[in-house]
Amino acid sequence: MVEVLKTALGPLGLGHPVINASGTFDLLEADEVLRADLMAEFPFAAYVPKTVTMEPRAGNDPPRLFETAAGLLNSIGLANRGIEAFIDEDLPRLAALPVPLIASIAGERTDDYGRCALLLDECDRVDAVELNISCPNVELGGMALGCDPYKTRQATEYARESTSRFLIVKLTPNVTDITSLARAAVEGGADCISVINTVHGMALDPLRLKPALGHVTGGLSGPAIKPVALRAIYMISREVDVPVIGMGGATTAQDVLEFLAAGASVVAIGTASFRDPLLAARLAGELRVLMEQRGFGSVRELIGHAHKE
Amino acid sequence: MVEVLKTALGPLGLGHPVINASGTFDLLEADEVLRADLMAEFPFAAYVPKTVTMEPRAGNDPPRLFETAAGLLNSIGLANRGIEAFIDEDLPRLAALPVPLIASIAGERTDDYGRCALLLDECDRVDAVELNISCPNVELGGMALGCDPYKTRQATEYARESTSRFLIVKLTPNVTDITSLARAAVEGGADCISVINTVHGMALDPLRLKPALGHVTGGLSGPAIKPVALRAIYMISREVDVPVIGMGGATTAQDVLEFLAAGASVVAIGTASFRDPLLAARLAGELRVLMEQRGFGSVRELIGHAHKE
Amino acid sequence: MGAPGRAEAAYSACRVIESRPVGAYRLVSFIAREMAAGARPGQFLMVRRSGPALDPLLPRPMSIHDVESDLVKVLIDPVGKGTLNLAAAGVGDQFNVLGPLGNGFNLEGDGPALLAGGGIGAAPLAYLARQLMDRGREVTCLLGFRSRAQAIAAELFRGVDVHVSTEDGSVGRQGLVSELLSGCIAGLGPGARQAELFACGPDAMLRAVSATALECGVRSQVSVDTHMACGVGACQGCVVETVQGYRRACSEGPVFAAADLKW
Amino acid sequence: MGAPGRAEAAYSACRVIESRPVGAYRLVSFIAREMAAGARPGQFLMVRRSGPALDPLLPRPMSIHDVESDLVKVLIDPVGKGTLNLAAAGVGDQFNVLGPLGNGFNLEGDGPALLAGGGIGAAPLAYLARQLMDRGREVTCLLGFRSRAQAIAAELFRGVDVHVSTEDGSVGRQGLVSELLSGCIAGLGPGARQAELFACGPDAMLRAVSATALECGVRSQVSVDTHMACGVGACQGCVVETVQGYRRACSEGPVFAAADLKW
Ligand SMILES: Cc1cc2nc3c(=O)[nH]c(=O)nc-3n(C[C@H](O)[C@H](O)[C@H](O)COP(=O)(O)OP(=O)(O)OC[C@H]3O[C@@H](n4cnc5c(N)ncnc54)[C@H](O)[C@@H]3O)c2cc1C
Ligand SMILES: Cc1cc2nc3c(=O)[nH]c(=O)nc-3n(C[C@H](O)[C@H](O)[C@H](O)COP(=O)(O)OP(=O)(O)OC[C@H]3O[C@@H](n4cnc5c(N)ncnc54)[C@H](O)[C@@H]3O)c2cc1C
Ligand SMILES: Cc1cc2nc3c(=O)[nH]c(=O)nc-3n(C[C@H](O)[C@H](O)[C@H](O)COP(=O)(O)O)c2cc1C
Ligand SMILES: Cc1cc2nc3c(=O)[nH]c(=O)nc-3n(C[C@H](O)[C@H](O)[C@H](O)COP(=O)(O)O)c2cc1C
Ligand code: FES
Ligand code: FES
Secondary structure (H helix, E strand, O other), X not given: OOHHHOEEEOOEEEOOOEEEOOOOOOHHXXXXXOOOOOOOOOOOOOEOOOOEOOOOEOOOOOOOEEEEOOEEEEOOOOOEOOHHHHHHHHHHHXXXXXXXXXXEEOOOOXXXXXXXXXXXXXXXXXXXXXXXXXXXXXXXXXXXXXOOHHHHHHHHHHHHHHOOOEEEEEOOOOOOOHHHHHHHHHHOOOOEEEEOOOEEEEOEOOOOOOEOOXXXXXXXXXXXXXXXXXXXXXXXXXXXXXXXXXXXXXXXXXHHHHHHHHOOOEEEEOHHHHOOOOHHHHHHHHHHHHHHHHOOOOHHHHOOHHHOO | OOHHHOEEEOOEEEOOOEEEOOOOOOHHHHHHHOOOOOOOOOOOOOEOOOXXXXXXXXXXXXXXEEEEOOEEEEOOOOOEOOHHHHHHHHHHHOOOOOOOEEEEEOOOOHHHHHHHHHHHHOOOOOOEEEEEOOOOOOOOOHHHHHOOHHHHHHHHHHHHHHOOOEEEEEOOOOOOOHHHHXXXXXXXXXXXXXXXXXXXXXXXXXXXXXXXXXXXXXXXXXXXHHXXXXXXXXXXXXXXXXXXXXXXXOOOHHHHHHHHHHOOOEEEEOHHHHOOOOHHHHHHHHHHHHHHHHOOOOHHHHOXXXXXX | OOOOOOOOOOOEEEEXXXXXXXXXXXXXXXXXXXXXXXXXXOOEEEXXXXXXXXXXXXXEEEEOOEEEOOEEEEEEOOOOHHHHHXXXXXXXXXXXXXXXXXXXXXXXXXXXXXXXXXXXXXXXXXXXXXXXXHOOOOEEEEEEEOOHHHHHHHHHOOOOEEEEEEOOOOOOEEOOHHHHHHHHHHHHHHHHHHOEEEEEOOHHHHHHHHHHHHHOOOEEEEEOOOOOOOOXXXXXOOEEEEOOEEEEOOOOOOEEEHHHEOO | OOOOOOOOOOOEEEEEEEEEEEOOEEEEEXXXXXXXXXXXXXXXXXXXXXXXXXXXXXXXXXXXXXXXXOEEEEEXXXXXXXXXXXXXXXXXXXXXXXXXXXXXXXXXXXXXEEEEEEHHHHOOHHHHHHHHHHOOOOEEEEEEEOOHHHHHHHHHOOOOEEEEEEOOOOOOEEOOHHHHHHHHHHHHHHHHHHOEEEEEOOHHHHHHHHHHHHHOOOEEEEEOOOOOOOOOOOOOOOEEXXXXXXXXXXXXXXXXXXXXXXX
């Protein structure tokens, strides 16, 4: 990658500031299906696999997806094969991945985050750990935990005690005051805040006029929520001293530019990857052009530009 | 209006279930600009003027508007000429309005709601009062008040003591648990819950990469937030025993159908009126056709259909 | 703009060279040499109109209806915003296309093949019928439609033994395709046990035809219709419940043995 | 579908009958008999492509560029999603149009009229120039553009005394339109006090030209550009700050006396 795009997230060196959002890109699957050598030419500057939990989870009843105006509702419910399968089966296959790996974990209780983080601390391939305390699609833990500053701090503390890795806490926008949660996470020892997870929403089947999702409610992602994401990034990056990973609707290089200017150090692409799983590679290239046009010589110069007088 | 569309909101008889959302349609202005006799052929089944406050308010610094993906950000800031001008100058001009009038009021402190409600209680033309405790664009009152169940209840109680009119409380979606606010309002004496006001958001000017709105943050409306609205309507109508006015992104007759099915008794059109100020008249007609197609004989049958087994 | 040679898109831009109504449906052909070469019956494509538009936001899964030299054809039933948008494409417009995706039908048996399509579920059966016949299998194709406007799609099955039913009786036999199937299996007599059913359509129709088949000892492969986001196994959004648990329709389907589905 | 005779739309569907590039801009003409009859220079229309698309969501304000029998013409600078969408309309497409809206320029004076346009701010000046000349006023039109691609729009001012400047000097004088204005006012000599400036363009340009005019005792009317939602005075979204407080550009403007604006 070109010099001007080089950046860093704490100790992680990144070729450019675009990574993937957990749960929206599966390298091992994509490698097979796309028959591209993604391990060699990885489109993102870091890889965040789908959130894993202590025990395997089947996920929620289908239907799990519904498209809305410029948005997508999902109610996957953290379907995953459990942290053991992740460590024993997936991580070895990711040994050759040429970019940092950020493992995402979730639990039902605050101490689950400590247990997961401890297991991952043994894994050399894991460069950073993201605590997903913000999934709107699971009953226990997830949201309930991520809406409460006290529990947010506690979950972060448990993880902090269990790992020396770069520690990211991913927050939900479905709260009255997201900055207080960001502060709680930083107080608990977070090195970085990641925002936003999906926005609470719901859809009806247009013909039956009954809930369109098996789980009834779901999480809204995509361009529709970009204004919500920009606000969260702007407010939090003004409030805490750690770097912010910004996500929520970013789809174009102009969006990436804006997320960085709003205060994100790195931008994650989620739903837009469903329009093309390799989109991020193009975004990084286009970002360089936009930066040159606007006279930004480095990503660092751009980060938080909207806050400057 | 046709028989099948006739409905009621508490004591208010309505020709159809589509009304306007406060702040998005101005009858007195529209009458002049559109040179249509709106007083005689009013497109909505009830008229909700823009929120008024005790004192006149100039509103926030421009720019106040920014279009986002399938949405609109605004930061008007409750610009209005004050309740006195509303009562003395506007209400007399609305004497001939052939539909119920729902006055919308806001205050900085909970007792302002009592004071405003008391003034309106003298006005025969006012059929119902809506408490806007959910404007995201004013510093004091508004949101801060509408995020707190205790203050929500208190503002409602003050208004309840001051008026015998049908009392509506309009809630914000920018909270951790909207149903607890709905319960607080009902406990305070609300006859009806209105949801949702706009969703917190922000945009950057695409060229300058600085906040696009003078007020920095704003409220998101339009189709982008329809899933958020549907969820709020569904959750609240399941939780409280009073009727719900549903709004947030409704743009088509299918949307109106879905909002009613989700549990709304009446649907308010806001941002979609900017696509055409007379849209509501067409929606009502089209709603009738959709109801016939799906075999619904009355609005009552349709309300809450999504909750039925 | 990235490093030289680096792939910057998984989707290919494919030019539409034909778009014509087939009754209520629309047949759209576009140039996609590699996809045409690699496609197997029952596989699908993720398709989106090229361009920056954000509504519709995501590609839609479309069965490969047919393949002709370097052309791929899809048959579209415009029921919602995604399919309406695709059906509105004119000659010269571009589709962004990913595929072929999914497992496709298993063509390995050798007994008589009974194909059953419900509505737009007829789409993948044309290519399937041809490939089965090329392998020397005896093919009978049963298509159920709502009414005449849909049933016109039966014309796309030239050279295939097609039987049509419509719900309103405007074309072919009045009734459902599952009723056609009972008659057809009865006609096979004891040979039915060697027969195999290949079906595509709405869930209710798939349940009905596979139940009918099961009663007569006929195995079924069915192609299911679920909402998809990624199409490549990444999002876990398109799952159906099977005896082995949830399975992704995009990467582990869309064709499943009916016996494995829990519905 | 409502009661008979009841109005169901404030916007009219207007058929596009011409759409052609004018340098970097696009000139689009559509049939709108009543609007054409009622339009005054400086008024504007709210315009949206007909159809259910939700992105862009809202109509965009467009100055009435010109009027010809039952045709209304707009000149579009495709800078963002709204204007790009409008500029992509082809012959036969439909616009949903509301208007004419706003106050328009006050044409009542009788001194020499100086018109100043910055970029797409030239759009309303063609019709304005013609109406002023019809009233016997002496008109000089100064147009500033970025470069040649924009400056081609000066061709739309046939029969008008036009002076062009471009920022890169590719056409006309190099520099800003405010510099053209200084020279022009100087040329008027003592008659300048009777002159009146009519300006449209970006804020910075309006500030510059009205300041220049003020120095020479020339009054200015300026048409401001703000984001709009309703266009009819309902949303309070389009306000500008004046000495009387916030005023809505749509219903109380878009033309204001420069002396009244606080900027
Ligand atoms: C593997 C696979 C292959 C497919 N192949 C094809 C194909 O070849 N051709 C094709 O046309 N489709 C095909 N589909 C289905 C197609 O992808 C869906 O129709 C599409 O996802 C729905 O998108 P939409 O945006 O048009 O509808 P949406 O706007 O998403 O509509 C929502 C839902 O409402 C229902 N609906 C709305 N209006 C109507 C109506 N008038 N009648 C019936 N239902 C209605 C439908 O259930 C629809 O799914 C396939 C799906 C899968 C999974
Ligand atoms: C009364 C009135 C009359 C108007 N008349 C006309 C007219 O006749 N013709 C016309 O073309 N416009 C006219 N405009 C302006 C037009 O309505 C705006 O350009 C439009 O609202 C912006 O919409 P958009 O969706 O294209 O841009 P958006 O997507 O909203 O773009 C956002 C903003 O970004 C800025 N921007 C983005 N890209 C560029 C760029 N490349 N160069 C400069 N700025 C950029 C602009 O400030 C723009 O407003 C008028 C506006 C008003 C208020
Ligand atoms: C289908 C789907 C699955 C997701 N799964 C996860 C997950 O497992 N863990 C997580 O932290 N976030 C998950 N998310 C949230 C995304 O990582 C991201 O925060 C959100 O979608 C907003 O970004 P976007 O608008 O770019 O998609 C998921 C989102 C989608 C759409
Ligand atoms: C420009 C604008 C002004 C608004 N002003 C008010 C207001 O004065 N009082 C109020 O209660 N809500 C106000 N709202 C919120 C709307 O009434 C409505 O709750 C919200 O816009 C969601 O509905 P919609 O998506 O249909 O617009 C305003 C919304 C907009 C877009
Ligand atoms: S559509 Fe994403 S896993 Fe199947
Ligand atoms: S655009 Fe709504 S008041 Fe001017």
